[in-house]
Amino acid sequence: MATVLYITAHPHDKTTSYSMAVGSAFIDSYKASHPDDQVVHIDLYNEQIPNIDAEVFSGWGKLQSGGGFDTLSTGEQSKVGRLNEIVTQFVEADKYVFVTPMWNFSFPPVMKSYIDAVCVAGKTFKYTENGPQGLLGGKKALHIQASGGVYSEGPAAGMEMGHRYIGVIMSFFGITDFNGIFVEGQNAFPDRAAEIKEQAIQKATQAAKDF
Numbered sequence: 001m002a003t004v005l006y007i008t009a010h011p012h013d014k015t016t017s018y019s020m021a022v023g024s025a026f027i028d029s030y031k032a033s034h035p036d037d038q039v040v041h042i043d044l045y046n047e048q049i050p051n052i053d054a055e056v057f058s059g060w061g062k063l064q065s066g067g068g069f070d071t072l073s074t075g076e077q078s079k080v081g082r083l084n085e086i087v088t089q090f091v092e093a094d095k096y097v098f099v100t101p102m103w104n105f106s107f108p109p110v111m112k113s114y115i116d117a118v119c120v121a122g123k124t125f126k127y128t129e130n131g132p133q134g135l136l137g138g139k140k141a142l143h144i145q146a147s148g149g150v151y152s153e154g155p156a157a158g159m160e161m162g163h164r165y166i167g168v169i170m171s172f173f174g175i176t177d178f179n180g181i182f183v184e185g186q187n188a189f190p191d192r193a194a195e196i197k198e199q200a201i202q203k204a205t206q207a208a209k210d211f
Contacts (some may be wrong), residue, residue, distance in 0.1 A: 001036050001037055001038060002034070002037045002038070002094040002095055003037070003038045003040065003092065003093045003094050003095070004030065004037060004040065004093065004094065004096070004097060005040050005041045005042055005089070005090065005093045005095070005096050005097070006023070006027055006039055006040065006041045006097045006099070006153070007037065007042045007044065007096060007097065007098050007099065007111075007114065008020060008023060008041070008042070008043050008044065008045075008099040008100075009044045009045070009098070009099065009100045009101075009107055009108045009110050009111040009114070010045070010099065010100065010101055012107070013106075015068050016207060017101065017146070018101075018146035018183045018197055018200070019099050019100060019101050019144055019145060019183060020089055020099060021197060021201065022099075022144050022146070022181060022197070022200045022201055022204045023097065023099035023144045023204070025146065025204065025205050025208075026097065026142075026181070026185075026207065026208045026211075027039060027041075027097070027208070028205075028208075029204070029205040029206075029208035029209060030083035030208035030209075030211060033208060033209045040089075042114075044108075044111060044112060044114055047110075047114075047204040048080035048082055049082075049086065049110065049113045049114055049117055050078075050082050050083055050117070051113055051116075052116050055073070055075045055076050055079055056076070056079050056083065057063050058073075059072045059076030059077070059079065059080040060080065062076070062199065063080070063161075066110075069081075072127040072128050072204075075122040081127070083117050083120075083163035083181075085188055086088075086114070086117040086118060087117060087120045087123045087124065088123075090118040090124065091118075091123050091124060091136070093139075094139055094140075095139060095140050095141070095142075095211065096139070096140075096141040096142070096170075096175075097141070097143075097144065097211075098142070098143045098144070098166055099140050099143075099145075099163050100143070100144075100145055100146075100162060101146050101147070102144070102146065102147035102148075102160070102162055103123040103150065103162075105151075105159050105160060105161050105162070106161045106162040106165065107145075107162040107165075107166075111162075112123065112197060115166075115169055117176045119169070119172075123135065124136055124172075124173045125173055125174070127173055132172065132173070133174070134172055134173040134174020134175065135173065135174060136172035136173040136174045136175050137175070137176070138174075139174075139177070140175065140177035140178070140211065141166075141170045141175050141177070141178045141179075142178070142179050142181065142207070142211060143155045143162075143163050143166050143167070143178070143179075143180045143181075144160060144180070144181045144182075144183070144204065145163050145180060145181075145182055145183070145184075146182075146184065146186075147160075147182070147184045147185075148184075148185070148186060148187025148188060149184065149185060149187060149188045150184050150188060151187045152180070152182040152184060153183060155174070157201075161181050163182075166178075167180075174180055179207075181200060181201040181204050181207060182200070183196065183197060184196070
């Protein structure tokens with residue numbers, strides 16, 4: 001049995017969001033095709049994800065210096081403890097599905113906070129004499145991204161940073177099986193918006209069967 005983290009970063013649901021509609025179709029198809037697997041939905045807009053701030057650095061510093069968890073202040077314990085829960089859940093999963101809209105050529109800030117929470121030396125990667133080495137080899141990931149314009153190809157492709165960034169992070173973790181499904185162009189071609197959405201849903205439904 002595999003564990004899939006379905007990680008969404010959108011304040012809206014599938015009734016109004018293109019990315020969430022396609023993500024929902026993917027997960028429904030995945031569950032039907034892999035009934036024994038566990039799917040865990042992480043709605044980043046309803047999760048407590050501490051920012052990496054002075055308290056976090058202070059708490060980490062105390063632990064690295066040999067201090068026990070009880071030497072941390074209440075605030076440090078709360079934030080460091082929660083960050084450890086997040087990365088532990090991430091490491092223990094087998095597959096990852098990220099769902100985001102494109103905002104200002106990237107993704108919503110909650111996704112960056114989440115990625116920061118799981119980029120932990122000794123957990124998702126390690127330092128070696130030859131440079132960083134990912135620790136999550138053999139796992140797989142998918143990114144579903146919606147954008148009003150077309151950014152996966154063509155003249156605007158170089159402006160897109162969300163999918164490329166997640167891909168770099170996955171590679172950093174040792175995850176080489178990384179793909180994307182793009183729901184794009186619905187604002188540029190409003191007369192085709194329904195068709196664009198349906199085509200992406202069909203692609204997601206098919207992709208889920210082999211994920």
